[in-house]
Amino acid sequence: MPEILYEVNKWINFLEDFRGFHNDKLEKQKVLVASLLADGHNLGFAKMSIASGVDEFALRRASEFYLNYDNLSKAQQTLVNYHHSLCIVKNWGSGQSSSSDGMRVPINSKTIYADYNAHYGIRKQDHYVLINKLLNLGDKLYVETMSYKRLQIRAKNTTINEKTGRISKKKCFGKSLANKAPSMFLIMLDNKLKYNGEKLYKIDTTKCKASQYNHFLDEYNKKELKDRWNKGMYIQRDCYSAFLIMNVNDDLKSINREISRLKKLKLNGYKLISSMGI
Known part of the structure; x- marks a missing residue:
């Protein structure tokens, strides 16, 4: 598969469509192609790093910088336009219709408002x-x-x-x-x-109710969906829930509220909400 991509790139330079990528060295091409294959085949960066010999961090960075929607769409358009320019495709008509693999997705009713x-x-x-x-x-x-x-x-x-x-x-x-x-x-x-x-x-939400838990008092206070702030603590509800979930125990059913452990987290560089009192 990599050899096919390299050969096609020699024909049409579709790798140039990835904005910010300079297609001048084989090593740079190898990183981008490996990232494309990892994403396209859903292999993951760890396995692709082993298979290709490319550093996993380099694969992740290439995916983050180059494999966005605009770049992929532009590269795909280049491939389709080149395919349309070939003489052999005229045997299948004007190119206004496609005989591609597809999947039929049924809907409840036929309507002109379908999208x-x-x-x-x-x-x-x-x-x-x-x-x-x-x-x-x-x-x-x-x-x-x-x-x-x-x-x-x-x-x-x-x-x-x-x-x-x-x-x-x-x-x-x-x-x-x-x-x-x-x-x-x-x-x-x-x-x-x-x-x-x-x-x-x-997380087991029947046991660990992060949106209702108060780790200061070790109690659960039921809140309505419209209540986005924790009363008395001045902490946004979603931020506080994320903080509590970060400190969930291994059983995924309870929250570790040891203040000494939270202090250790802060010393190790974790940013804690100032309202936590740590």
């Missing part, structure tokens, strides 16, 4: 870009378990809004969840971590 489903194609590519950025920050990632199916369920009972006196909408997060595809993102992230010998750590 492309972002769950496929571009959304998946965006997920990989974000995953590569996350893996550059570290390889031990925690998430809270969540039922996305429940978020898509519409309310059954009709209620009246107390402020407006109107009927409340039975709106759910079905469309936004389908577009953003968070469940697919977590599966892709977990697969990438497994290639590097790690896994995605899932």
Whole structure:
């Protein structure tokens, strides 16, 4: 596969389409090609580093700098235009239609208002870009378990809004969840971590309720979704939850609130929220 990419690059210099990359030395080409293969074949940088002999850090940096949506789209356009310029393609028509491999995705009804489903194609590519950025920050990632199916369920009972006196909408997060595809993102992230010998750590939210926990008092205070700040502590709710999850115990069911350990973290260079009192 690398030899094929090198040969095609001699024909059309598609590597020049990666903005900021100077296609002058073979070693530089090797790093970019190895990064493309690692991302395209979903091998991960660790395995590609072993297979190619290229430093893993160099692969990660090349992916971060060059493998963005604009560069990939431009390189793909160069390849398609060259393919269209060949004489043999005229045997299959004017080139306005394509006989490419595809997947049929059924929808509930046929309508002129139908649009492309972002769950496929571009959304998946965006997920990989974000995953590569996350893996550059570290390889031990925690998430809270969540039922996305429940978020898509519409309310059954009709209620009246107390402020407006109107009927409340039975709106759910079905469309936004389908577009953003968070469940697919977590599966892709977990697969990438497994290639590097790690896994995605899932917090047990029935035991470890980070959004409700107060590590100062060692108690749980239930909050409404609209409450974005912790009362009395002046800490934004999501930031505080992330801090607590960072200090979760190995059982993933409880939070380690040892102040001495937090002080050690700060001495080792970790930035803690000033409101923590450490």
